[in-house]
Amino acid sequence: MDKNYAIKTISNKYSPLTYECKQELIDLVKILRLKKATILVREGTYSDKTYYIIEGCARAYYLKDGKDISDWFACENEFISSIVSFFTNKPSPHFIELLEDSVLIEFSREQIEMLSDKYHDFEHLIRVVVTKTMLSQQKRIASSQFQSAEQKYENILATHPNITNRIPLTHIASYLGITLETLSRIRNPKRSNLT
Numbered sequence: 001m002d003k004n005y006a007i008k009t010i011s012n013k014y015s016p017l018t019y020e021c022k023q024e025l026i027d028l029v030k031i032l033r034l035k036k037a038t039i040l041v042r043e044g045t046y047s048d049k050t051y052y053i054i055e056g057c058a059r060a061y062y063l064k065d066g067k068d069i070s071d072w073f074a075c076e077n078e079f080i081s082s083i084v085s086f087f088t089n090k091p092s093p094h095f096i097e098l099l100e101d102s103v104l105i106e107f108s109r110e111q112i113e114m115l116s117d118k119y120h121d122f123e124h125l126i127r128v129v130v131t132k133t134m135l136s137q138q139k140r141i142a143s144s145q146f147q148s149a150e151q152k153y154e155n156i157l158a159t160h161p162n163i164t165n166r167i168p169l170t171h172i173a174s175y176l177g178i179t180l181e182t183l184s185r186i187r188n189p190k191r192s193n194l195t
Contacts, residue, residue, distance in 0.1 A: 003031055006054045006105055013077055014132075015125040021115065025122075028111050032104045041082045041096040046089065048109040050081035056102025057166050061174075062094045070175040072137075073099075073167060075160060079129055099167055144177050152176045153186050 003026045011017040017025070031054070034040075041047045043063065051058070058080050060072040071094060074080035082092035086109060116123040143152050153176060156163060163172065164187070173183040 003029065003105070006031075006052070009077060010052060010125070015121065015128045017121050017125060018119065021119040021122050024115065024118075028115070029105050029107055032102075032106055034098055034102055034104065036098055036101050038098045038102075039095060040080075040098065041085070041092050041094070043093060043095050044091045045085075047082040047085040047092050048089075050079055050086055050107050050109075050112070051096075052079050052105040052107070053077070054103040054105060056098060056100040056104070058096055058098050058102065059167070059171060059175075060094045060096050061171070068171075068174060070171045073156075073160065073163070073171075073175065075166070079133065083133070099171075149176065149178045149182050150186050152178070153183065 007017070007022050007025050007029075011022060032051075040049075040051060040058065041060075053074055053076055055076060057073065057075045059070050059074075060080065060082070061068055061070045063069075072080065080096060082094065082096060084090055085092040112126060116126055139155075143155055147155070156172065156176065160166075169183055170180055173180045176183065
């Protein structure tokens with residue numbers, strides 16, 4: 001997939017961009033082709049980049065007392081970044097890792113600020129992306145507080161129907177805040193009833 005098509009997809013999915021803005025974006029941004037297990041952001045480092053996933057899948061995760069806790073999954077046509085570091089210029093509290101060989105567009109904070117100053121439509125697109133991200137995170141917080149394990153699992157399947165084919169179950173379980181055994185029981189209720 002080329003940059004032209006990817007920028008057009010962003011414009012169609014999030015908020016329309018003018019021809020001039022799209023052309024400048026195509027000239028400015030770079031496409032990265034990276035292997036599975038590449039770490040895009042490390043805990044404790046500064047990150048002024050955000051990534052749009054053209055192909056592949058990524059996750060953000062924390063290390064807490066030696067335990068790996070997934071916090072965010074993003075796949076095709078979604079953005080991912082260390083929000084804390086990107087917006088506050090503080091060290092990232094988490095890692096971002098690729099779960100598959102991936103093709104990404106990398107945006108720097110400087111590019112985003114420059115394009116937002118120059119193009120009202122780009123500024124609006126960024127607002128839409130940030131709002132969607134905030135709403136998604138808010139939905140996840142509400143889900144973790146008020147929903148059963150089964151409901152949480154159904155929610156993630158609604159957002160990413162083929163997630164279990166792409167992301168290890170250990171990562172999905174930690175994202176949902178449940179044990180791997182509970183996730184296995186939810187996925188195979190008949191089998192767990194036989195034991």
